[in-house]
Amino acid sequence: MTSRRDFLKTASAAALVAGAAQPLLSWAAEDFVPIPGKDGLIVRSSRFLDLETPVEFMTSWITPVNHFFVRNHMFEPAKFDAKAWQLSITGEVEKPLTLTLADLEKLSVHSIVNTVECAGNGRSLQNPKVPGIQWGKGAVGNARFSGPSMKTLLEKAGVKDTAKHVQFRGLDQVPGKVPPFIRSIPIDKAMDADTLVATKMNGAPLTAHHGFPARAVTPGWAGAASCKWLTEIAVLDKPAEGNFMNPGYRLPNTPVKPGEAVKPEDTHSVTALTVKSLIAAPCDGAKLRAHAYLIQGVAWAGEADITKVQISTDAGATWNEAKLGRDQAKYAWRLWNYSWKPAKSGDYVVFSRATDSQGRVQPEAPAWNPSGYLFNAYDQVKVNVQAQ
């Protein structure tokens, strides 16, 4: 019998060959695009900046900032003096406020660990293809965000009874006649103690790519609800208007056939994330040269908790329960692993599927929609095993 130590050694050697070497090779075939502070990410666009985290990086609970995905709709603000930055709270409030970074820093700090996923993550896996950044699997990451609760700021300004939605505007620079990236969230979500005006990410001040000096963090929701470079919070008596509320970031109210058109009146805004898991190791196409292998990955469910991750190594015929990682927090993903001992050499299709506390199960087929949002079909990798 293989001892645990031997198993780990073999597994890590296999992980080196199968996990690390293959992406390096595909990586080597291309130029590197120099991007300050971002190492080894998949460049979906360098102007404006859209960077994806390769799934093989997703073996740590907290995603380091240099590996964290970036989704920008516009150009990042030009370098500015943080002392000159201001955040205004306006609209349906008793007493409009303007705060500086020093004012923010005087307020009590709340920290949450939150999995941020771009609504369009997995878009390239939709069939038929839909327009937009062609994200693979990795427009998602998990970080600790810290700053005052948005509620604290809103209470200082005194929210009127007429308040229904809270609109965010950032300092990103809008080219041409492109509509600005302005969206809103319902007042109840904005008043949740875990919704932040964050100034820190993983304990350090936000970097420019992640919204320096302050950003909204709307936990458990698609990334678009967490406006970066925040400069205005406007309390409204109705949802915000504009391209990024409608037609942008909307899902069909009822399932549609792949490729089918959807009328604007039959849609609703993307809000919380859905249930999903990803396989971080082995990589798709890996050649495993071991008789035991640790299948690893992450799973998250927006505002719900992950209750179970199952692995199939026979393309869905049978399922085995993975072990969930120890680290957990309300809006954070869970690491998981499954110790696999393939019975014989050959080609395998490995699936992962997560279940959450709301009873949602990751589906076999994605819910296709015209913008390719919230892709959450089973994750799958194909591997070849030559047991030694």
Add this chain to the structure above:
Amino acid sequence: MSKPSKSKLRKLRTIILTLAVFAAAAALAGESSSSSNDQLPAGPMQEKAVAACSTCHEARIIVQQRLSKPAWTKEVDKMIKWGAEVDPKDRDALIDYFSANFGSDQPAYAAPRSATQSTAQSKAKK
């Protein structure tokens, strides 16, 4: 020293193989400096497409799309509305150019990786 066991030799072989793969990858990375696949392809509309699109975004955003002609029509019209300067008499040709080069039947775009400036510089020196 005792003779290394068969399993130790096997592990050693794995490590050597791994190192060899890393070295090959590093060598390839050092050599590739002109394999940029983020450019719009040659064609009668290339210049006009660059002029219309590149004020706001790089060509890579176009190059990665795989869309039908009706979908390209919607995108081009949206971008004209958003400020892309396209002579009305060029609109149809531009849609044809994108549909022909970035249609739904084309193989997927292979995106490059990012490197921090220091990593990129040290790679360039090699």
